[in-house]
Amino acid sequence: MKNKWLGFACLLPLLSGCNDANSSISASSDTVSKQQIDTIITNINKQYPDASNELKQNVLNTAVRAIENLVFIKGGSFEMGDFRAPCEIPSRTTNRIDWSPDAQCLSSPLSTRKGANYLHKVTLDSYSMSAYETSFMDMEWMRQINGLPVAADNMVDGSIIKRNSDRYQKVVQYRKNQAARIINWQETKDYCQWLGNLTVLPFDLPTEAQWEYAARSRGEKRYYATNNGYLQYRNGQYFNPNTGYYIDYTDDEVNAGTSTEDRIGQWPANPLGIYGMSNNISEWTNDWYSPDYYQESPKLNPQGPKTGAEKIMRDGTGAMTFDRVNKPLMRDRYYPNNSFRCSLQQKTPAIILN
Known part of the structure; x- marks a missing residue:
């Protein structure tokens, strides 16, 4: 699967492909332009100002990867x-x-x-x-940042799995x-x-x-x-x-x-x-x-x-x-x-x- 590792913090302000040093999240890509990545970062910060930086970063990675994975x-x-x-x-x-x-x-x-x-x-x-x-994880990042429940249920009774449960951690590892x-x-x-x-x-x-x-x-x-x-x-x-x-x-x-x-x-x-x-x-x-x-x-x-x-x-x-x-x-x-x-x-x- 073509998963590129995204989201490593820029160590030097002039490092090629890195985003604005003032941004709390960042990404680089061999194929998606810096301008496109900056647009995504701006939209994430605007739409989800109260989200944690970790969650914003995972959402940024998901969006950039979605563009990278497109086949024309x-x-x-x-x-x-x-x-x-x-x-x-x-x-x-x-x-x-x-x-x-x-x-x-x-x-x-x-x-x-x-x-x-x-x-x-x-x-x-x-x-x-x-x-x-x-x-599963790309869907999960979208659902987390939008305050939606996990897209997974318990096999026994059909109830939605809670994120703070042991079962959730097992599901993440198994289905990621x-x-x-x-x-x-x-x-x-x-x-x-x-x-x-x-x-x-x-x-x-x-x-x-x-x-x-x-x-x-x-x-x-x-x-x-x-x-x-x-x-x-x-x-x-x-x-x-x-x-x-x-x-x-x-x-x-x-x-x-x-x-x-x-x-x-x-x-x-x-x-x-x-x-x-x-x-x-x-x-x-x-x-x-x-x-x-x-x-x-x-x-x-x-x-x-x-x-x-x-x-x-x-x-x-x-x-x-x-x-x-x-x-x-x-x-x-x-x-x-x-x-x-x-x-x-x-x-x-x-x-x-x-």
């Missing part, structure tokens, strides 16, 4: 939806499918019920997306490198817009079309958002029709896990450099859900239906890159298979390299 995705056109698969898969497993132009069968049994069977052309403007799902758990869609929206308020950049949730375009490496016909388009589990195997034998994956070939509690960035990224888009954790998008939306959606930058009762989630256990998951806005507890990542809704990169 050049816009383009692609066919969105279930792009079909061979009716008989040579490998004898849906985890390893090679697309061909004569593919005739739906790839997923859920495509018809969810509306993904309506293959349609979509054109997207350029945008950026986080290379990683939002971490895991994806944030989410109990409702609004929490994801609020987090991304909070980043936008601090950075003065248009952070938001990705649209459903943006999520799929990124997962498929700018619309390629990839069934899974892994380094090679396959799901290669430990102790997994596939049939080789050329030899007539099953082949086991070696440890070096494993590119996905079966747990919802894997570390962020644990498995290889897809060709765009985005991690965890085929990792058993469903991610919220900005769109309302309708099974018929693909029949009427606009070609250019679709935003989803104007209203609805459920929102769209993407990914999940065994889900392909086009599979749609509809969930109510509110869930009953913080499940480990519900998370999100933020996107940047602008046509140019957040970081302009000289």
